[in-house]
Amino acid sequence: MEYPQINIKLLSEEDRELVKQAKQRAEELRLTFKEFVLDCIRNALFEESPDSADSATAAEIEALKAQIATLEEKVNIPSATKTEVHTLQERLNQLRVGISNEIKKDREQLASLTLAISRLESQIEQLIPSLNLQVDGEGNADTDSDWLFGEDSGSLGGEDVEGF
Incomplete structure (x- = not known):
């Protein structure tokens, strides 16, 4: 299948300037x-004077213009310039790096907390024999509070708390 092409030589400076302005306007409208x-060609073709055609044809032309406008709104796919795409890609990469760094920090903190918990568990295991406790919660002490506060659980002297 052969697709039609338009090749136009721009001989005058005025024509080249017109194309430059058209490209800028297309970029502003976010169109290629x-x-x-x-769109310019369509608009030029549809701007024919309805006076030259009868009123039925004029009404049909207006209806078609409305349909085309509706379809253009539905089909209009947002486009971005190369600069906008590049900027978005850079931002996306920055966010990826930031997230990776945050994950790394979180993992380091998690490892640090795991190590701290392990040390605490080790210290608790060392304290259990000195408190004369067993794993199942049964102790050799006479009362529940004696192992914590000593023989006289009614008095809370400074030495009792510090000894713990």
Whole structure:
């Protein structure tokens, strides 16, 4: 299948300036240059004077214009310039690096906390024999509070608390 092409030589400076302005306008509208040129052609074709046709044809032309406008709104796919895409890609990469760094920090903190918990467990295991306790919670002490506060659980002297 052969697709039609438009090749136009721009001989005058005025024509080149016109194309430059058209490209800028297309960029402002977030359209490709091709989309912009085709829209201009459509608009020029539809701007024919309805006076030259009868009123039924004029009404039909207006209805078609409305349908085309509706379809263009539905089909209009947002586009971005290369600069915008590049900026978004850079931002995305920055966010990825930031997230990776945060994950690394979280893992380091988790490892540090795991080590601290392990040390605490070790210290608790060392304290259990000195408190004369067993793992199942049964102790050799006479009362529940004697092992913590000493023989006289009613008095809380400074030496009792410090000894613990």
